Amino acid sequence: MKMKRSILTIAAGLMTGMLFTGLHVSAQTNADTLADKVSAIQEKITGFEDRLTTDEGDLSKLTKIKFSGYIQSQYLRYENPSNYPYNTFMIRRARVKLTYEPASGVAFTLEPDYQPNNFTLKNAYVQLNDPWLKTFSLWAGKFDRPDYEVEYSSSNLEDLERSKVITSLYPDEKAIGVKLEIAPPRIPLKIQIAGLNGNEGLTYSDAAGNVINAPQQNGDFDKYKDLMARVTYGFKLGNFGALNIGAHVYYGKVKANSYDVLNSDYTYNKSISNPGNSVKRNWVGFEAQLYMDVLGGLALKGEYLVGVNGTPGYYSTTSTTSQSVSSSNDTLFVRNITTTAVSAKPAIEKNFMGYYVYLIKNIGKRHQLAVRYDYYDPDTKISGKQIGTNKYAANTTNITDHYDYSGSANGNVIATDSRTIKTVTNSLSSGTGDVAYGTWTMAYSYYFTDNIKVQLAYSVPLNEKAGKVDDNGNGNVISKYNVNNIAGVLDYSKVFPQNTLTLRLQVKF
Amino acid sequence: MKTSKRIFGSASLIMIAIIGFAFMPAPKKITVKGSDTMVILAQKWAEVYMKSNPSVSIQVTGGGSGTGISALINGSTDICNASRPLKRSEMEKLKERYSTYGIEIPCARDGITIFLNESNKVNELSIQQLSDIFSGKIKNWKDVGGANAPVKLYGRENSSGTYSFFQENVVKKDYATNCQTLPGTAAVVNAVKNDKNGIGYGGAAYSVGVKQCKVKKDAKSPSYLPTSENVKNGKYPISRYLYMYMCNRPTGEIKKYIDWILSPEGQKLVVEMGYFPVK
Numbered sequence: 001m002k003m004k005r006s007i008l009t010i011a012a013g014l015m016t017g018m019l020f021t022g023l024h025v026s027a028q029t030n031a032d033t034l035a036d037k038v039s040a041i042q043e044k045i046t047g048f049e050d051r052l053t054t055d056e057g058d059l060s061k062l063t064k065i066k067f068s069g070y071i072q073s074q075y076l077r078y079e080n081p082s083n084y085p086y087n088t089f090m091i092r093r094a095r096v097k098l099t100y101e102p103a104s105g106v107a108f109t110l111e112p113d114y115q116p117n118n119f120t121l122k123n124a125y126v127q128l129n130d131p132w133l134k135t136f137s138l139w140a141g142k143f144d145r146p147d148y149e150v151e152y153s154s155s156n157l158e159d160l161e162r163s164k165v166i167t168s169l170y171p172d173e174k175a176i177g178v179k180l181e182i183a184p185p186r187i188p189l190k191i192q193i194a195g196l197n198g199n200e201g202l203t204y205s206d207a208a209g210n211v212i213n214a215p216q217q218n219g220d221f222d223k224y225k226d227l228m229a230r231v232t233y234g235f236k237l238g239n240f241g242a243l244n245i246g247a248h249v250y251y252g253k254v255k256a257n258s259y260d261v262l263n264s265d266y267t268y269n270k271s272i273s274n275p276g277n278s279v280k281r282n283w284v285g286f287e288a289q290l291y292m293d294v295l296g297g298l299a300l301k302g303e304y305l306v307g308v309n310g311t312p313g314y315y316s317t318t319s320t321t322s323q324s325v326s327s328s329n330d331t332l333f334v335r336n337i338t339t340t341a342v343s344a345k346p347a348i349e350k351n352f353m354g355y356y357v358y359l360i361k362n363i364g365k366r367h368q369l370a371v372r373y374d375y376y377d378p379d380t381k382i383s384g385k386q387i388g389t390n391k392y393a394a395n396t397t398n399i400t401d402h403y404d405y406s407g408s409a410n411g412n413v414i415a416t417d418s419r420t421i422k423t424v425t426n427s428l429s430s431g432t433g434d435v436a437y438g439t440w441t442m443a444y445s446y447y448f449t450d451n452i453k454v455q456l457a458y459s460v461p462l463n464e465k466a467g468k469v470d471d472n473g474n475g476n477v478i479s480k481y482n483v484n485n486i487a488g489v490l491d492y493s494k495v496f497p498q499n500t501l502t503l504r505l506q507v508k509f
Numbered sequence: 510m511k512t513s514k515r516i517f518g519s520a521s522l523i524m525i526a527i528i529g530f531a532f533m534p535a536p537k538k539i540t541v542k543g544s545d546t547m548v549i550l551a552q553k554w555a556e557v558y559m560k561s562n563p564s565v566s567i568q569v570t571g572g573g574s575g576t577g578i579s580a581l582i583n584g585s586t587d588i589c590n591a592s593r594p595l596k597r598s599e600m601e602k603l604k605e606r607y608s609t610y611g612i613e614i615p616c617a618r619d620g621i622t623i624f625l626n627e628s629n630k631v632n633e634l635s636i637q638q639l640s641d642i643f644s645g646k647i648k649n650w651k652d653v654g655g656a657n658a659p660v661k662l663y664g665r666e667n668s669s670g671t672y673s674f675f676q677e678n679v680v681k682k683d684y685a686t687n688c689q690t691l692p693g694t695a696a697v698v699n700a701v702k703n704d705k706n707g708i709g710y711g712g713a714a715y716s717v718g719v720k721q722c723k724v725k726k727d728a729k730s731p732s733y734l735p736t737s738e739n740v741k742n743g744k745y746p747i748s749r750y751l752y753m754y755m756c757n758r759p760t761g762e763i764k765k766y767i768d769w770i771l772s773p774e775g776q777k778l779v780v781e782m783g784y785f786p787v788k
Binding site for chain 1: 607
């Protein structure tokens with residue numbers, strides 16, 4: 001029994017020892033495993049931190065790039081019979097704007113417009129902002145001309161299209177040049193001074209109506225650079241609203257491209273020695289925008305522009321030579337004829353005036369109603385009745401002969417006549433381009449979200465009654481058209497239908 | 510011309526219907542979004558107001574002043590809380606979208622407090638020193654009378670109004686690249702509390718478990734703590750208004766709520782929550 005007990009005691013002792021040893025070994029192993037795991041996790045965290053640093057670096061580069069843009073898809077229905085088709089779906093804008101800020105205060109902007117059959121570069125400029133006063137910025141490239149309605153993005157336009165006076169003076173809105181902007185951060189003052197090529201979007205034609213400059217290609221037509229300056233100031237009217245006022249001046253020139261310059265009423269003004277000399281494009285504009293809180297946002301905005309807008313002329317010569325031989329009695333006549341045909345159109349400096357007034361009412365967060373009246377008279381020096389009558393014509397034909405009896409042949413006297421014939425066709429008539437327009441536009445916008453809106457607009461252009469009417473009731477200021485094999489005439493002695501209905505869907509991002 | 514008349518007539522009817530619809534009374538739900546500095550105050554206001562007006566539901570979220578202003582512009586909030594005034598570019602956006610510059614209502618005042626770890630020997634700093642610290646020019650506490658230890662910067666994200674206000678009025682240049690940005694003043698306070706070399710900034714109401722640093726206008730001026738009295742009498746140099754912005758003048762339930770916030774009862778909560786009243 002004793003032995004049995006001893007064996008049991010030894011066995012129990014051995015087992016206890018083994019158990020403790022096992023537990024110790026196990027605890028040691030667990031501690032080692034835990035330390036390994038912690039170490040492994042630490043390594044992983046270090047790895048994640050490194051990766052995060054790299055990712056943050058990459059991400060910070062991406063935050064320097066900003067994408068924005070908008071697409072405007074619309075349905076149009078025209079009343080003007082010269083428009084064919086009279087209804088159409090179209091993409092008005094498909095723009096993506098890319099801005100890259102490689103360093104604080106430096107930004108590059110590129111904004112192409114993608115059309116189904118066309119690609120144009122709308123904005124492309126470098127902007128340098130002063131990092132100290134945060135007041136000055138210098139722009140170089142292609143950007144909006146400094147004017148209220150021009151700078152107001154068409155994605156925000158309440159009445160869908162800009163006013164006629166603005167689209168006539170600043171076609172395509174953009175111009176190439178440099179611009180200095182001064183906008184102190186704590187003062188609601190903004191000064192813009194720009195030097196521009198000045199010809200962007202403008203179309204000049206020869207005597208036959210063919211385009212002589214390079215529209216849409218940003219080709220600079222002449223050596224003259226235009227200067228534009230704009231000043232705006234804002235007044236806060238407490239919680240009632242705010243009033244912004246401003247003015248801009250355009251001081252420009254364009255190559256006359258002809259030897260004669262006409263006054264705005266189509267009378268002769270002056271001759272210039274060199275067609276490379278200039279005619280003026282000078283005007284001023286005054287603007288005001290009043291924002292009120294009257295059961296929601298209410299805005300009254302307007303701009304008035306007046307000045308002189310010069311248009312280049314055209315001067316082209318073509319020469320041909322011919323010879324005729326005839327004899328009479330004992331004289332042989334040899335006639336060398338040089339015929340020079342001059343096709344010319346004088347340059348003209350037209351006095352113009354135009355304005356627009358908007359009334360905009362926001363109703364709740366989603367609805368907006370807008371009414372606009374805009375007026376543009378491209379030639380204020382002639383009345384409606386004078387259009388078609390006022391014209392300038394200086395058509396001449398000069399023949400000069402120079403005889404030389406210098407030789408003889410077979411007993412005949414040879415008389416050589418060097419004849420020059422110069423025919424000059426130099427004329428310009430007032431016409432449809434001088435007709436003033438007043439246009440009413442009513443529009444409704446519904447914002448589904450801040451990014452998506454649908455707009456319905458109806459514009460009613462009313463042309464000035466122009467020209468004289470004959471006994472049959474037909475006017476002398478007309479525009480002929482031939483669309484879809486149907487010929488017709490737009491008679492400007494009457495107000496003819498030109499209304500347009502537009503339904504537009506816009507998505508902005 | 511007949512077609513024009515028909516179109517014009519139909520358009521007029523549609524517009525009348527829209528106007529009628531737009532002026533229908535709005536449901537009694539108010540959304541408030543914006544400043545993280547103001548979020549605890551805005552939540553308190555909403556909580557107390559809803560207790561006495563159970564039919565009104567007020568939803569308050571933070572995200573920063575910039576986020577709130579964006580929400581106001583895109584129409585997803587009725588009231589935007591902002592710890593800074595609207596920027597010119599933001600006003601332009603409001604104007605383009607709603608034909609209004611927005612309505613600004615100062616609803617409280619705040620002293621931007623400089624938070625230091627309780628073990629930090631430094632007790633006061635001038636505006637210039639703060640600018641040098643947060644722009645990275647001063648990197649060691651010994652340069653401002655503290656221990657020989659690196660300065661650890663904690664600040665807010667750039668969507669924060671406090672971030673913009675502090676940058677424009679104190680730092681006046683870019684923040685140092687090593688300034689760690691945190692989502693909310695509470696997170697800044699927490700970081701400084703756990704970092705003996707830390708320094709941060711934010712609304713006075715959040716200043717718990719950290720040391721408030723006295724601030725002086727310049728080296729020769731006396732220094733002040735952001736107390737109610739010092740903020741009120743303008744002695745504390747980094748104080749500001751806190752604003753509520755709306756697209757239009759408030760009407761209906763929103764007007765009642767704003768009027769209540771500006772009433773003695775609403776302003777009493779401003780003080781209770783650690784801010785300073787406007788009146």
